[in-house]
Amino acid sequence: DQQVKQNSPSLSVQEGRISILNCDYTNSMFDYFLWYKKYPAEGPTFLISISSIKDKNEDGRFTVFLNKSAKHLSLHIVPSQPGDSAVYFCAASLRNTGNQFYFGTGTSLTVIP
């Protein structure tokens, strides 16, 4: 069963506007979350993380929001740039499970110049 879900397979946004990518999870015991970006023919690269003790984390143009009561996190990219066009994965983990992460199915973002 898919414990981490990304219900939007694709998203298109105009350059300069905000991109919002969403992720839902079912296991309330998840306490650490990540976002990765993946270009074709490359492995995923780490973008940003958030611990369950926080509800927001920022890194430059990227902000992740965590709503624990709704079991929902989102990634905001402001402003969006054409180079942001990629597949974005969210991932979650449980305490004391090392690097065992549960990934969503990904959202393909296209930023239109």
Added chain:
Amino acid sequence: KAGVTQTPRYLIKTRGQQVTLSCSPISGHRSVSWYQQTPGQGLQFLFEYFSETQRNKGNFPGRFSGRQFSNSRSEMNVSTLELGDSALYLCASSLGHRESEQYFGPGTRLTVT
């Protein structure tokens, strides 16, 4: 520093055969994790090795196995291949703590005919 390398990059095997994939982590990294990526399923965690010991294991059949050598290089073996094993196999290396960034290799594309 050199990134994570995976060999071979592409592989075609016949149902019933076995296959071994290799992953060389970033120098100094002691954790290597393996993931299977298939369309519609996202990345599914296979297992993690840390200092030559399997630390975590995902929900895959026993046909999937792995090992890690003293230089942290890791191999993954799949025996009695099935058509459903066709996928992109990704490995990721890190220092070992889940808060330390994982670096993914480009993956090995396995096709089972």
